[in-house]
Amino acid sequence: MRVVVDQDLCMGCGVCESIAPEIFILGDELHAKVILDPIPEKYRFAVEEAIAECPEVAITIIEE
Ligand code: SF4
Incomplete structure (x- = not known):
């Protein structure tokens, strides 16, 4: 699995x-x-x- 953070959506809250x-x-x-x-x-x-906790829904799993 790979994970990506959408840099346009992320607001840097640090929860992840x-x-x-x-x-x-x-x-x-x-x-x-x-x-x-x-x-x-x-x-x-x-x-x-x-x-689930990211307030900006910026994290996505890419299955391989
Ligand atoms: S939880 Fe979401 S918005 Fe907050 S830093 Fe992580 S990716 Fe960015």
Whole structure:
């Protein structure tokens, strides 16, 4: 699985990083970046939680 953050939608709130710091990091530009590619399956629950909690609906899973 791969995960992308829509840089136009992300407002840099940091919720995704607080839920899954192994996967998301807030960059200098105050938009979340994905730091694992591909994402190991063991993180699927954390990714889904971040998707559910993202206020801008900016996170998307791309299945491979
Ligand atoms: S939770 Fe959503 S809006 Fe907030 S930093 Fe992460 S991707 Fe951006």
